[in-house]
Amino acid sequence: MRxxxxxxxxxxxxxxxxxxxxxxxxxxxxxxxxxPAIVEELRLxxxxxxxxxGVAAAAALVFQxxxxxxxxxxxxxxxxxxxxxxxxxxxxxxxxxxxxLFALSAVIAGGGAAISTPASSHLLGRYSPPxxxxxxxxxxxxxxxxxxxxxxxxxPFMTGLWGWRGAxxxxxxxxxxxxxxxxxxxAEFDADRVRSRSFRLSDFATTLGSVVGxxxxxxxxxxxxxxxxxxxxFTSYFVIxxxxxxxxxxxxxxxxxxxxxxxxxxxxxxxxxxxxLVPPRRMLALLALGMAGSAxxxxxxxxxxxxxxxxxxxxxxxxxxxxxxxxxLSETARLAPEGMxxxxxxxxxxxxxxxxxxxxxxxxxxxxxxxxxxxxxxxxGLPALLVGIDLLRPVEARRRPG
Numbered sequence: 210m211r212x213x214x215x216x217x218x219x220x221x222x223x224x225x226x227x228x229x230x231x232x233x234x235x236x237x238x239x240x241x242x243x244x245p246a247i248v249e250e251l252r253l254x255x256x257x258x259x260x261x262x263g264v265a266a267a268a269a270l271v272f273q274x275x276x277x278x279x280x281x282x283x284x285x286x287x288x289x290x291x292x293x294x295x296x297x298x299x300x301x302x303x304x305x306x307x308x309x310l311f312a313l314s315a316v317i318a319g320g321g322a323a324i325s326t327p328a329s330s331h332l333l334g335r336y337s338p339p340x341x342x343x344x345x346x347x348x349x350x351x352x353x354x355x356x357x358x359x360x361x362x363x364x365p366f367m368t369g370l371w372g373w374r375g376a377x378x379x380x381x382x383x384x385x386x387x388x389x390x391x392x393x394x395x396a397e398f399d400a401d402r403v404r405s406r407s408f409r410l411s412d413f414a415t416t417l418g419s420v421v422g423x424x425x426x427x428x429x430x431x432x433x434x435x436x437x438x439x440x441x442x443f444t445s446y447f448v449i450x451x452x453x454x455x456x457x458x459x460x461x462x463x464x465x466x467x468x469x470x471x472x473x474x475x476x477x478x479x480x481x482x483x484x485x486l487v488p489p490r491r492m493l494a495l496l497a498l499g500m501a502g503s504a505x506x507x508x509x510x511x512x513x514x515x516x517x518x519x520x521x522x523x524x525x526x527x528x529x530x531x532x533x534x535x536x537x538l539s540e541t542a543r544l545a546p547e548g549m550x551x552x553x554x555x556x557x558x559x560x561x562x563x564x565x566x567x568x569x570x571x572x573x574x575x576x577x578x579x580x581x582x583x584x585x586x587x588x589x590g591l592p593a594l595l596v597g598i599d600l601l602r603p604v605e606a607r608r609r610p611g
Contacts, residue, residue, distance in 0.1 A: 219345070221398075222336045222398065223348060225286065229289045230326065231355045232384045233321065233384075235360050236300055237318065238356065240300075240303055241446075255449055256576055258569075259572055259576070264315035265322070266319065267566050268319040273558050277555055281403045281406045285398065285399065286394055286395045289328045292323075295321025296322060298381075299314045299319070304377040327552070327554045327555040330346070330541070331554070334542040334545075342484070343479075346535040347480020347481070348535070350476050351476045354531050361462045363376075367380075369459070417559070423544065425540075426545075429541055430556070430559075430561075433560050436530065436596075439589045443531070444531075447461075455512055467524075468520060472528060472531035475528040476532045479496065480536060483535075490600055494596075495597070498593075503526035504526060504590025507590075537557075541553060
């Protein structure tokens with residue numbers, strides 16, 4: 210039986226955005242995952258990983274706030290391709306191995322990864338039934354843990370085969386291939402582009418104003434700040450944390466991959482619950498409290514902890530800190546004015562990038578001051594705790610001044 214055209218287009222859009230975000234996530238997280246090998250060969254301070262992640266987040270903040278006009282002018286699919294090409298360039302530069310090239314890599318790859326989500330949300334929002342948008346967006350966002358899973362499994366493996374430089378170049382080549390494979394879909398998926406639209410510096414203020422000027426979007430922005438900050442700390446430092454607990458890079462990568470794997474069904478589960486059983490904001494509150502609690506447990510790790518226990522805590526953090534995206538992004542798209550899904554999504558996510566910028570830098574400072582990872586995870590979970598408590602308050606109380 211032939212599928213109807215709307216369903217066919219939805220499935221094509223879902224597949225295109227899924228693979229685009231998979232390789233965007235892979236490219237973004239691969240350098241931190243194989244960081245122990247880079248740090249050892251180049252004799253760098255491990256705290257510089259936080260600096261790399263922070264620079265990437267700063268670049269992402271700028272790109273996400275300014276990408277709305279480009280999405281409207283060139284189309285969401287074309288900007289998805291541009292994101293993958295930027296990741297190709299960024300990863301290739303990092304293979305050069307100098308601090309200057311790492312910094313440039315963080316800017317370019319961080320910007321590319323940042324564009325991928327607003328572009329995919331703009332595209333998918335055109336074809337998703339509103340009632341099931343949390344589920345559809347959550348399925349799309351399973352691409353991120355898929356990318357993390359591939360990074361955790363293939364990163365150490367490729368590093369063992371070709372060295373860390375070869376691993377980066379292989380990921381760069383894969384991103385370019387995906388960008389090329391998306392080209393046949395452009396005629397349909399970029400049919401809504403507005404060729405007369407041009408970029409203006411005022412776009413930054415317009416995007417920011419559309420978010421902070423609306424109560425509900427402002428609340429989502431603060432949640433994104435807390436969630437994305439903790440997620441970035443987890444994905445950037447968990448492997449390094451385990452290596453510090455005397456795990457090998459391969460073993461640490463395996464634990465990371467297994468924990469990340471559960472985020473894939475987790476995102477679908479939360480999206481389904483947010484579509485049919487639990488109001489999306491209540492769903493986000495419960496996820497916030499879960500990630501805060503698991504981050505607190507992460508702070509208690511010692512070399513004496515069994516691997517099963519460490520894996521269980523990491524799994525809980527993965528099920529929450531890596532699984533909120535579909536619910537939050539679908540709510541953002543629902544609340545965005547017509548034609549501004551990409552821009553508003555970029556505005557909300559820009560607050561997430563502020564979290565991704567500040568929390569790894571704070572973590573790096575705590576790591577440098579204490580020499581341990583526990584306090585960093587504890588502090589990184591506190592904003593999520595505050596957001597969870599706030600989202601559980603009745604809507605009227607949250608909107609009341611003072």
